[in-house]
Each structure stands twice: as C-alpha cells, then as structure tokens.
Amino acid sequence: MIHTDASRDAADAQLARFVAHAGADYARDRNTDSGQGNHKNVSTLSPWLRHRCLLEDDVLTAVLAEHTPASATAFVQEVFWRGYFRGHLEHRPSLWTRYCTERDAAWVHAQSDTPLQRRLDTARRGETGIACFDHWAHELTATGYLHNHARMWFASIWIFTLELPWTLGADFFLTHLLDGDPASNTCSWRWVAGLHTTGKVYAARSDNIATFTNGRFPRTPGLASDASPLEESPLPPVVAPAIEADATLASPCRLGVLIVESDCQAESLTLPSTPCSVLTLTNPCQRAVEALSESAADFTRMALIDASERAATAFGVHTNSDANSHWEAAIREWIATEQLDVVAVARPPVGWVHDRLQPVLAAIEDAGTCVTRISRPHDRVVWPHSAKGFFKLKKQIPSILAKLNLPAG
Numbered sequence: 001m002i003h004t005d006a007s008r009d010a011a012d013a014q015l016a017r018f019v020a021h022a023g024a025d026y027a028r029d030r031n032t033d034s035g036q037g038n039h040k041n042v043s044t045l046s047p048w049l050r051h052r053c054l055l056e057d058d059v060l061t062a063v064l065a066e067h068t069p070a071s072a073t074a075f076v077q078e079v080f081w082r083g084y085f086r087g088h089l090e091h092r093p094s095l096w097t098r099y100c101t102e103r104d105a106a107w108v109h110a111q112s113d114t115p116l117q118r119r120l121d122t123a124r125r126g127e128t129g130i131a132c133f134d135h136w137a138h139e140l141t142a143t144g145y146l147h148n149h150a151r152m153w154f155a156s157i158w159i160f161t162l163e164l165p166w167t168l169g170a171d172f173f174l175t176h177l178l179d180g181d182p183a184s185n186t187c188s189w190r191w192v193a194g195l196h197t198t199g200k201v202y203a204a205r206s207d208n209i210a211t212f213t214n215g216r217f218p219r220t221p222g223l224a225s226d227a228s229p230l231e232e233s234p235l236p237p238v239v240a241p242a243i244e245a246d247a248t249l250a251s252p253c254r255l256g257v258l259i260v261e262s263d264c265q266a267e268s269l270t271l272p273s274t275p276c277s278v279l280t281l282t283n284p285c286q287r288a289v290e291a292l293s294e295s296a297a298d299f300t301r302m303a304l305i306d307a308s309e310r311a312a313t314a315f316g317v318h319t320n321s322d323a324n325s326h327w328e329a330a331i332r333e334w335i336a337t338e339q340l341d342v343v344a345v346a347r348p349p350v351g352w353v354h355d356r357l358q359p360v361l362a363a364i365e366d367a368g369t370c371v372t373r374i375s376r377p378h379d380r381v382v383w384p385h386s387a388k389g390f391f392k393l394k395k396q397i398p399s400i401l402a403k404l405n406l407p408a409g
C-alpha cells in the first residue's frame with residue numbers, strides 16, 4: 001500500500017520497516033511489480049525522498065547501518081540514480097525548459113486534433129484495451145505511485161505502441177505521482193524515448209512483462225516491435241551548476257528560514273546563524289498542464305506543514321505558514337514583519353520550484369534583503385559526477401560514500 005501520510009514520522013516508520021529488506025531481498029526481487037497494494041519488495045520511500053522529508057543520506061545511513069555496501073549495492077545504486085538525474089538536469093537546465101516548451105506545444109496541438117485528443121483521453125483513462133497499460137493508468141490515478149518497471153513499460157507503450165507525444169505522458173505522470181520530480185521524471189521519459197542515451201530506447205516486451213508481473217499479464221499482444229529512438233535538435237553545451245559556498249555572516253543579523261516544497265527538512269540545513277523566524281509556503285506549485293491531483297497536492301501540503309512544525313521545534317521559534325499563491329507578497333510581508341536581514345532557503349533545484357521562486361528571490365535581493373541558497377552535502381558531492389552517464393558516477397560510489405562519512409566498504 002502507498003502511504004499518504006507525508007510526515008517525517010511516517011517516513012521513518014516506513015524506512016524502519018523496509019531496511020531489513022534493502023540487501024539481498026531487494027537485489028533479488030526489486031524488478032518485480034507485485035501489483036497495486038503489494039509493493040513490499042521496494043521501499044516506496046520516493047514521495048518523502050522527493051520532497052526531502054527524508055534525505056538520500058538519511059536512507060543510506062539507515063541501510064548501511066544494517067548491511068554492508070556490497071550486500072546493499074543494488075539499493076544504494078538506485079538511490080544514486082536519483083542524485084544522478086538531479087545533477088544531470090542541473091548541468092542541462094535547457095532540458096527542463098525544452099520539455100516545458102514541447103509539452104505546451106503538444107498540448108495546444110492536441111486541442112485542435114480531435115483524433116489525437118481522443119487517443120490521449122483513452123490512454124489517460126486506461127481504456128486502450130492493452131490490459132497491463134490500462135491497469136497501470138488506473139493504479140497511477142488511484143494511488144499516485146507505480147513500480148519502476150511499470151513506469152518503464154508504461155512510458156514505452158505510450159511512446160512506441162500508442163505513438164503519443166512523450167511530453168504529455170511525462171505530464172500525465174506529474175499530475176498524479178506523489179513523488180513527481182522534474183529531474184527523475186523528465187530524464188526517465190527521455191531515457192525510455194532514446195533521448196538520454198542517444199539511440200538507445202527502452203522497448204517493452206510481452207515476455208518481460210509477464211515474468212516481472214508474476215504472470216498477472218501473461219500476454220500483451222500488439223506491442224511495437226520496432227521502437228526507433230526519438231530525435232531532437234542538439235542541446236546547448238553543458239554548464240557546471242553554480243553551488244554557493246556555505247554562507248558566513250559578518251555581523252549579527254536577523255535570519256529567516258524559508259521552506260518550500262523541494263526541501264522539507266530545514267532543521268538539518270547548514271545555516272550561518274540561528275534563525276529567528278520560519279516561513280513555509282504551503283501552496284503546491286503547478287507542475288503539470290492540468291491541475292495537480294488532489295492526493296499529490298495533499299501530500300505536498302502535508303509534507304510542508306510537518307516540515308514547518310519540525311523547524312519550529314528545532315529552532316525554538318514561532319513559524320508562519322502561507323497558503324496563498326502569491327509567494328512574493330507573502331515573503332515581502334514576512335521580511336517586513338520580522339525585520340529580517342537575511343533569508344536562507346535550501347537551494348531550489350531546476351524545475352517548477354526554481355521557476356516560481358527564483359524571480360521572487362531576485363526581486364527580494366534587489367530590494368536589499370540578502371538571500372542565501374543552502375546546498376546539501378549530498379548534492380555537492382554527487383553533482384560533479386553527473387555531467388555524463390550514470391556509469392561514470394557508479395564507479396565513484398565508494399569515494400562518494402566516504403566523502404559523506406558513510407560506510408564505503
């Protein structure tokens with residue numbers, strides 16, 4: 001069953017339940033999609049990881065306390081796929097803007113192409129007649145979660161068998177996934193489509209689906225037999241992500257901490273001084289063309305409220321929450337009321353939070369308030385290895401674990 005309680009307590013409880021299975025069990029069983037309500041062979045931690053209620057390092061610490069790095073290799077590598085995709089997008093912010101532009105164009109085009117619109121609706125409602133695909137469309141909309149293998153098959157069938165625009169498939173995922181993430185989602189859809197590793201697609205095969213669904217879908221006829229990679233124009237050159245050094249403050253000042261949906265663990269940020277106030281923006285961002293599903297919006301809101309309460313306790317301050325959509329007005333009013341000199345915020349990653357927050361932070365800086373964007377140690381260490389393929393990063397996992405003071409084997 002997928003957990004809809006976004007609190008840190010619920011995340012810790014699920015981590016504690018799963019940790020014993022993160023070694024040999026995970027390595028053996030992780031590729032099997034056991035079906036809705038039965039995903040016990042994988043951690044189902046992704047909604048908390050995506051909002052950083054749990055940090056990657058929290059999960060790695062718990063797992064490596066019970067398993068050697070060798071016995072937990074498969075699980076540790078999967079966690080690093082997340083950091084890899086985040087770092088990959090930070091090196092290529094144009095992938096995100098290109099995705100948004102192409103998605104919007106595909107959406108507009110579909111409005112005037114009735115047969116295409118009908119095919120899209122049929123796919124999204126899970127009425128294509130392809131049993132496994134229809135099942136996953138229903139599972140996604142009902143639970144906000146799909147097993148990784150199901151996401152791969154679904155995306156492959158969407159692109160190559162149903163011949164629908166990949167950006168609208170990625171958008172459908174972002175509307176419903178509790179763990180909807182700009183980096184993991186965009187890069188994974190691109191990977192299936194043959195745009196991530198140039199020329200290499202992921203083709204869904206009937207026998208593979210039958211095997212890894214424990215025979216629930218014994219035959220899937222009609223899958224595209226010739227999955228040719230999609231093509232695109234060359235991307236701009238890779239840029240190394242700008243990561244600010246840890247902030248230091250020359251003189252005592254009033255520091256406020258801003259909490260947004262991409263990082264719900266303010267209490268563990270490396271802050272330049274003790275904060276006197278916290279503001280949490282609980283209005284979820286628009287991340288897809290259509291409104292976010294109710295369950296995904298609720299999860300995000302609950303994660304933020306829980307983060308706000310934890311920060312209040314940790315810093316011994318009163319917290320302010322703002323549920324309105326006008327972030328700039330809320331932040332300006334907070335700065336004025338609390339007479340803040342500095343605003344600290346976990347560095348917003350490339351994606352919808354950055355798109356919404358960055359202009360607001362720039363305006364606030366222009367108005368004279370200092371803003372410090374705090375990077376997580378995990379990102380600082382992982383991102384430099386994410387410019388190229390995952391296999392380059394994979395080789396560095398022992399040295400990355402050592403740098404993060406985690407058991408490296």
Ligand SMILES: Cc1cc2nc3c(=O)[nH]c(=O)nc-3n(C[C@H](O)[C@H](O)[C@H](O)COP(=O)(O)OP(=O)(O)OC[C@H]3O[C@@H](n4cnc5c(N)ncnc54)[C@H](O)[C@@H]3O)c2cc1C
Pocket residue numbers: 030042043044045046047049050078079080081082083085146147148149151152155173177179180181182184185186188189192
């Ligand atoms: C088309 C497609 C779209 C995807 N969209 C998203 C998304 O929007 N958000 C998201 O978090 N993941 C996405 N993934 C990656 C992956 O499917 C999920 O992270 C995973 O299924 C989450 O389930 P879990 O927590 O039980 O994973 P576990 O198998 O228990 O793995 C532990 C953690 O490692 C990370 N992880 C595992 N596999 C991957 C992977 N392949 N790529 C990146 N991180 C991984 C996740 O944070 C996960 O919680 C997508 C994959 C595909 C193929």
